Amino acid sequence: MNFNAILPLLVLASSLVPGMIIFFLPESRIRLRTTLNLTGAILKLLLIGYMLWGVQHDQSYVFRYNVLPDLELVFKADALALLFVTLSAALWFLTTLYAIGYLEGSPHRSRFFGFFSFCVTATVGVAMAGNLFTFFVFYELLTLSTYPLVVHRGTAAAIRAGNIYLVYTLAGGAVFLTGIVWLYGLLGQVEFTPGGVAATLGLEYTAQLQVIFLLLIAGLGVKAALVPLHGWLPQAMIAPAPVSALLHAVAVVKAGAFGIIRIVYEVYGIEFAQTLNLLMPLAIVASITIIWGSLRALWQDDLKRRLAYSTISQVSYIILGVTLFGPAGTIGGVVHLVHQGIMKITLFFCAGNYAETLGIHKISEMNGAGRRMPWTSIAFSVAAFGMMGAPLTAGYVSKLYLNQGAEMAEMAWVSWMLTASSLLNAAYFLPILYRLWFVNQPQKWLQERIRARGRWETHGLLLIPPVVTAVATLGAGIFADTGWSPLFWVKLIAEMEYLP
Amino acid sequence: MFDPVPWLILLPLVWGCLTFLTGVGRGGRLVLAGLIIQLVLTIILARQIVMEGARHYAVGGWGAPLGVDLYVDGLTGIMLLLTHVVALPLVVYARAYFSSQAEGASYFWPLTCFLLAAMNALFMSADIFNIYVTLELLGLAAVGLVAAAGSAGSVTAAIRYLLVTLLGSGAYLMGVALLYGTYGSVSLAVLEPLLATTEISAAACLAAMLMLAGLLLKTALFPFHFWLPPAHGGAPAPVSALLSALVIKASFYLILRLWFDLFAPLVTTQAAQLLGGLGAAAILWGSILAFNQTRLKMLVAYSTVAQIGYLFLLFPLMTSAIPGAAESAMQGGVMQLVAHALAKAAMFAAAGVMVLSAGKDDIALLGGMSSHLPLTLFTFALAGITLMGLPPSGGFIAKWLLIDSAVSGGQWGWVVVMILGGLLSAAYVFKVLRQAFLPPVAGIKFKPVIRMLEWPAFLLALISLLLGFRSVEVLNLLGAA
Amino acid sequence: MRSLLNVLVIVLSAALGLVLIGVILESPSPARVRLSEEVLMQIGASGVTHPVTAVLLNFRGYDTLLEVMVLLLALLGVLAQMGKQKRENPPAGFYLTEPRMQVLLWLARVLVPLMVLVAGYLLWAGGHQPGGAFQAGAVLAAAGVLLNLSGLLPSWMEPAWNLRAGLVSGLLVFLLIAAAVMMTASPGLLLQYPPASAGMLILLVETGLTLSLGLILAGLFLFLSGDAIDDEADK
């Protein structure tokens, strides 16, 4: 076996192995645990960097293993996989830093970081899955490894949230499995291939393929939090902030959205999906989700819950982009996978900072926090403007392409809907920013746990990650046209999909 | 060429006698060494089967119909390997278990050796009367092990188990009598062609019904499951693990053999659908009851009732006319059997550790277990993954194959049952797991446990999980003819 | 509900009985194998002349091997159920001290030697007429029970090594011979007696079995009778 084939395995192992070791480490081995975590994260980034370089130079990284005589486990680092892998590895690194600071001194950290690493392994597996079977394997592993993180605090509320999470995701997984097995029954193998593989079946299977599509999307829609399958997401907010960040920005919801991308482009193929009339219903569901999530966000006073509903809404931008037939829609949707990740993780990091530093959990308590925690609040503001689609931010780029895509697909109502959504975004983010910067701070903070020390408004490890991601939010917007932006990479992917 | 077949029967008997001679509660090390030898022998045998195919072994050199024949093929190889792979860690576990809790230890080792001997003999037998003797052996050994705990509850469970198993083998023997009376032989190799070529007689049909009914009773298929939970849930943990993982499978193995070989000319699609229906009922009802339990070991025992149901889905699935669908059904059923045996042994062993540590068998007392015994809880969770049929476990591969078979054969009802069953098993597995994440119940003090209790269980769970990656080998062995 | 179930069981059983009788009266399959003829044909090579013994200890000797194991298993189960209390100087048949029980005592003293003799005869006779190890063992066990009931033999406690050795000796001898014939011949099969020495080997197996079957069967009674006396004493 050559090196290119084991490279995907190494990427998986770079978080799996540290995770397993950490799981069995005694609680007191803090330094060893931190070293393992960071070594793994950096190693993963290096490996991915190598593969990014390789893919641009026409290398292919494929690993195959027969689980059954006619069932393969395939890892493939294609362009789309690398997009998601890079996102998760980079954000994992930052989240690990953040979590080390966030959880300092709290109990059960070996367990936490163990499952945290498993969770990233599962995400990377989802990203690099080369066929539907492999995708499912890691999709379910993701469920299992995130459950202990959701219930990590061990309170009754956390257990309840965990139950809801399980009911949704396991039921979704079961539906997904049915669809997959059915599709395997029809096709024999369902390897992700640009342009899709289902078209070979021809139109006489239309009805079956439509039902299978419904099953697959229903299964994936749970994690992608499509309305009405989104109920678990706001509940899961009970988890510690790094977990929320991970669930919302990188791992869970993205796995769902990423799966939908794979299904539409590389299983059905966008043109065949259009022929089967599958895109329009999905676009409608995505649009409803976008509006519904934004509307619900308006009424939340709990900061993390408002962000959660915002996530529901924003992830559906990705799905909406996927359903817009034409390269611009594709670019808008796929690039938003990255952009939303960077922006949303910033917001969650900041929310965690407010809670951890000042005991602020509600928006009504945020008055004047901007002056007490300027860096956190600047990062928060940048990300919030990004979410609204303000120019110079990553969000602007996404919305630009989505609007173009709507035009190309001749779906004018989508443009209107996007505008409405942007207004709603502004409606629920601007009041927060107003409170942060323009309302005087109270006499005494609710529960000031971390004192400001000189320039450090909070723990250093809590501050650096949101600032970095906020800078990335601006960077992805300002330097969108350079060769190192997510947009550039996504354009490559779109070219492959629409290659005649 | 060295032939391991006779040694797999003789050796466990020798260990049994020797451990009896060494005295009460002693001989664990001997059994451990013996089992390692036997494991090597089964591996040799499995390799022989893969290379040279199935074969008969004429005990005493007479051959059927005069003498007793043994028969080994791929399925036999799988069962033998499974038995030893499960038993070996459990022996390590049992040594640690009985060193911290003496109840039920006195004749554990000889009884276990005889139990293993009985199973080896049963798996290899190709003679329906000889099978009867091995069934009785297995039953008596299992009852002895259950009763050894000595409490009123376990003695009651043992008596009930004994009576059920005697009723079952009585019905089986009546079937043997009818077959002998009609065809004049008890050898499968002789009977099979006779049944296949001659006109179907009423006696053969009745014999089939009696024998299968007796075996179903022993397999505890719904609605014959009533005896299983108290027997399996009340025994000492190593015994529960052996019984739930292996002993139940022995009678299922016989059903499989008889159904598809000897009685193949008699069985009808309706009968297969009936078995499937009972299996489906077992899955749903067993899972619901498992979820309702307040005692951990009873929960695990009811989960066995439910998991047995999956095995019976292969009967209706095998009737499919679509090529490949029947094959995947068989493969899926056998994978499920293997995966469940490994996972259930791990789960009972882990449950035993938790009960030992908490001092009482109560799920409500498990709070705090996640930090007190993380490895054991992890073991329980890994075993749970197999039972739920989630990837990458062996249980997942089994479920994949079964669902694949059902979908391609167009039998959608069973798909729904399997999906629902998976979700229900998640409900009862997570009922335990989430309790373990809660803070400890006030006033409870966990006793420390020895490491050697935790690792064998973990090993079993790990094998059940990684089985998913090695299923090709299992299916290769199964396919060896 | 309960009575309804009972009625159901009775009705089903009755139906089963009728079907069974019907099936029994049905004529056998024309392709029926005539095993008894086969037995008579091969009996010359079996080492014994009585057909049942030939089947039991040679043609289907494997069943018998397992059968000894069944008995041993039952004994293990019984042993595991023995009262855990330690008895000192177990009282044997204390309820037989009344004078009118003297008859039984006398009878036992006369009968037991005779029974041992009968057992020996049965063992020897098994080769050519009805008899054999199981019958002989049963008679031996009966002698033990009689001795215990008449107060001449104490109930057994947790067996010491010599008793344990006696209990498993039959099975061990059987296993040893089974393994020995397999290893000496080539290619040897399990329990494949060479025709020349089959008679001697079978007699050896049977002798071992008689002794330990007698002990096992007696043990099934004697290991528990002590508990009965304890319970009686508790009252």
Next chain:
Amino acid sequence: MSGALIYACAGAVLFVFGVTGLILLPHLLRKILAFNIMGSGVFLVLVGLGQRDGTPDPVPQAMVLTGIVVAVAATALALALVRRLLSLTGKIQFPEESEGLGRCWKNK
């Protein structure tokens, strides 16, 4: 109908009686007796059917001998267990089951 078949038919009747008793009788000693009756029934059928054409067949006779030993062993174990139950609970019945099959299906 030959004499052997009469034995076999009697065996069938005994078997059915035994099964019914084993299921329905509440007292455990009776259950054990019923099991023995059931066993005897099977043995009669085995031997009776084996020599339906008049000539005795040694094979089923040997099998019955084996079967009898198995039944003896099982009976001994059952009696030992019942004795144990008696000394633990003072009853020779299943605790929760006063009569018949009934309670089998009730699970708590």
